[in-house]
Amino acid sequence: MKPKRIMNKRLPKVLLLIGIVLILFETLEIASAKIYIDIHTPSTRKLPIAIDPFKNLGTIPDKENISSQLIGVMTHDLEISGFFQIIDPKSFIENPQTAGITSDKINWTDWSTIGAEALVKGGFSLDGKNLMMEGRLFDVIQGKFLAGKRYFGKVEDFRLMAHKLVNEIIYQLTGEKSIFETKIAFVSTLSGNKEIYLMDVDGENRQRITSHRSICLSPVWSPDGKRMLFTSYKRGNPDIYLKDIFYGNENIISKEKGLNISPAFSPDGKKIALTLSVEDGNSELFLINLNGNKLDRLTTDWGTDVSPSFSPDGKRIAFVSDRSGSPQIYSLNVEDKSVKRLTFEGNYNASPEWSPRGDKIAFSRMMGNKFDIYVMDPDGSNCQKLTSIGNNEDPSWSPNGRYLIFSSDRERGKKLYIMQANGANQIRVTSGKGEDTSPAWSPMIGER
Amino acid sequence: MKRQWIYVVVVLAVLSLVMACICRPKAVKPTEEAAKLIPPAEKKMEEEVIAAKEPAAVKEAEVKEEVSMKPVEEVSPLEDIHFAFDDYSLTDEAKAILEKNATWMKNNPNAKVRIEGNCDERGTNEYNMALGERRANSGKKYLIKLGIMEPQLSTISYGEEKPLDPGHNEEAWAKNRRDHFPIVK
Numbered sequence: 001m002k003p004k005r006i007m008n009k010r011l012p013k014v015l016l017l018i019g020i021v022l023i024l025f026e027t028l029e030i031a032s033a034k035i036y037i038d039i040h041t042p043s044t045r046k047l048p049i050a051i052d053p054f055k056n057l058g059t060i061p062d063k064e065n066i067s068s069q070l071i072g073v074m075t076h077d078l079e080i081s082g083f084f085q086i087i088d089p090k091s092f093i094e095n096p097q098t099a100g101i102t103s104d105k106i107n108w109t110d111w112s113t114i115g116a117e118a119l120v121k122g123g124f125s126l127d128g129k130n131l132m133m134e135g136r137l138f139d140v141i142q143g144k145f146l147a148g149k150r151y152f153g154k155v156e157d158f159r160l161m162a163h164k165l166v167n168e169i170i171y172q173l174t175g176e177k178s179i180f181e182t183k184i185a186f187v188s189t190l191s192g193n194k195e196i197y198l199m200d201v202d203g204e205n206r207q208r209i210t211s212h213r214s215i216c217l218s219p220v221w222s223p224d225g226k227r228m229l230f231t232s233y234k235r236g237n238p239d240i241y242l243k244d245i246f247y248g249n250e251n252i253i254s255k256e257k258g259l260n261i262s263p264a265f266s267p268d269g270k271k272i273a274l275t276l277s278v279e280d281g282n283s284e285l286f287l288i289n290l291n292g293n294k295l296d297r298l299t300t301d302w303g304t305d306v307s308p309s310f311s312p313d314g315k316r317i318a319f320v321s322d323r324s325g326s327p328q329i330y331s332l333n334v335e336d337k338s339v340k341r342l343t344f345e346g347n348y349n350a351s352p353e354w355s356p357r358g359d360k361i362a363f364s365r366m367m368g369n370k371f372d373i374y375v376m377d378p379d380g381s382n383c384q385k386l387t388s389i390g391n392n393e394d395p396s397w398s399p400n401g402r403y404l405i406f407s408s409d410r411e412r413g414k415k416l417y418i419m420q421a422n423g424a425n426q427i428r429v430t431s432g433k434g435e436d437t438s439p440a441w442s443p444m445i446g447e448r
Numbered sequence: 449m450k451r452q453w454i455y456v457v458v459v460l461a462v463l464s465l466v467m468a469c470i471c472r473p474k475a476v477k478p479t480e481e482a483a484k485l486i487p488p489a490e491k492k493m494e495e496e497v498i499a500a501k502e503p504a505a506v507k508e509a510e511v512k513e514e515v516s517m518k519p520v521e522e523v524s525p526l527e528d529i530h531f532a533f534d535d536y537s538l539t540d541e542a543k544a545i546l547e548k549n550a551t552w553m554k555n556n557p558n559a560k561v562r563i564e565g566n567c568d569e570r571g572t573n574e575y576n577m578a579l580g581e582r583r584a585n586s587g588k589k590y591l592i593k594l595g596i597m598e599p600q601l602s603t604i605s606y607g608e609e610k611p612l613d614p615g616h617n618e619e620a621w622a623k624n625r626r627d628h629f630p631i632v633k
Contacts, residue, residue, distance in 0.1 A: 194609070215606075215609045217573050217574075217577075217609075218573065218574060231577075233606075233609075236604070237604065238577060238605070258581060258603075259577055259578060259581055259605065261574055261577050261578070262574040262577075275574070275578065277581060280585060280589075281581045281582055281584065281585035281603065282582075283578040283581060304575065304578040304579065304582065305578075306572075306574045306575050306577075306578050307572060307574045307575065320572070320574070320575055322534075322575075326534065327534070327571070327575050347534070348534065348570075348571060350571060350572040350574075350575050351572045351574070364572070366570070366571070369570075371570070371571075393572065394572070409616075437573075438573065
């Protein structure tokens with residue numbers, strides 16, 4: 001009996017010891033997983049990175065210059081990411097004849113001398129329509145291999161391979177998955193009518209997915225990235241269509257009298273919030289299911305209620321209402337329908353988009369006859385202006401909440417731009433003819 | 449006392465064994481082995497590219513056939529009415545025009561009139577569609593007040609999608625904030 005009691009008294013000390021040991025192990029663990037780029041710090045220094053031209057590892061000559069095209073895609077992606085200072089290849093001094101793509105054949109001082117801290121090397125081989133590409137990421141300071149990936153596919157899919165490698169590089173250096181395999185849906189007037197298009201994040205690979213020859217508006221992705229909702233005047237009235245992106249079939253899911261506009265998928269993909277007209281042409285928010293059956297009326301007031309955006313937990317909806325006399329952003333509790341006004345500055349606040357992380361709402365505000373993108377906390381506090389040149393509208397978050405894509409007329413015509421969530425690194429991603437508007441960033445499609 | 453120390457040692461031994469097991473896989477450092485370069489996840493890429501379900505792209509031929517459908521202004525015997533920015537209330541001028549339009553409609557009772565609400569390009573498409581709907585309804589309500597029967601009227605909002613003047617200045621915007629009254633069959 002006696003020793004047992006003593007043991008019980010000693011138990012807390014033993015637990016303490018276990019605790020200390022555990023803490024020790026965790027500290028070691030953190031120290032071993034090095035984060036090269038801390039994306040949680042708003043003003044991160046850009047990491048100097050060099051991308052060495054990829055070597056032809058096979059016997060078939062590279063007639064179509066796949067090598068430089070791969071480097072081009074990767075360089076553009078790394079620029080869009082905003083994390084890197086890309087070292088000018090003209091300053092490279094390593095002898096490409098003697099150097100290899102493995103760490104035993106790299107002359108580290110040749111890279112550290114020109115300021116590189118990270119280095120990407122790689123190779124490829126061609127075989128008819130097939131392409132093999134491999135990329136390797138090195139820490140120049142420590143002279144160390146960090147990660148490598150090899151990809152097999154068709155030559156025509158070289159862009160996808162480059163995007164995958166960039167995602168891997170960013171994952172290795174930041175510890176977070178990046179967005180270069182995602183897609184952007186948007187509205188363009190390229191064909192003479194407003195139609196819905198898809199493109200890669202870098203603006204390439206543009207595909208038109210509607211042929212309504214009418215007015216198509218407001219595309220939004222289903223949470224699984226396989227379907228899309230949009231508004232179209234194809235039948236003469238603004239109706240809501242649900243389109244299967246990969247098979248092409250589309251159905252009208254809401255064709256009430258008057259407006260059927262501004263659809264938003266609930267985070268579970270089972271419900272759709274949208275704006276419908278009620279008596280006297282007043283517009284209200286409703287909840288319908290994917291068969292178009294009405295489930296719930298969300299707003300009841302004299303004002304216009306449009307542009308719903310769900311919080312990631314599905315419990316709240318940010319939307320625009322002019323119930324106070326001018327368009328302002330409100331937050332609605334889906335359960336009890338209570339409403340809180342979030343914006344008080346400016347006479348025009350619109351297009352709220354709840355961040356996938358749930359911590360911010362992006363929107364556009366008109367001040368002095370000019371629209372800009374802002375972000376605020378979901379309670380309306382901490383409002384920050386992110387853009388300043390031209391008119392900037394229609395913000396849409398990347399699925400990891402790190403970037404926003406938006407439309408701007410700062411150069412010529414409306415084009416799409418990507419920036420970091422703090423407004424840094426604003427880069428145009430569309431060009432050419434047509435006005436590009438209403439971008440919608442897909443979920444993480446590449447992870448299916 | 450001795451038994452207690454044995455107890456502590458045993459606990460620590462078990463603990464370190466457990467920790468060793470938990471930590472070993474994480475502690476492996478990346479190597480340049482070729483095997484490491486082809487993790488199973490990347491094998492998937494091969495399949496993925498071959499079976500790529502690329503979004504259904506519209507055929508190229510269709511693009512070439514397409515005729516640009518710039519909005520064509522329908523000629524109407526009825527005059528447009530105009531609105532202030534983000535406003536759907538009727539000005540005195542608008543009311544006077546609606547009175548003229550109502551007279552024409554009474555003289556042409558078989559002519560069905562569609563009231564098209566429009567906005568200038570500023571602001572969101574979605575809010576402007578709702579605003580256009582309100583502008584169309586403002587016109588409709590006043591015409592009904594003037595004695596026009598509801599079946600002779602229909603409404604639609606085009607938001608900012610059918611600008612009369614494609615310009616990006618106040619002059620163009622003022623023209624585009626309007627109700628248009630085409631005669632429909």
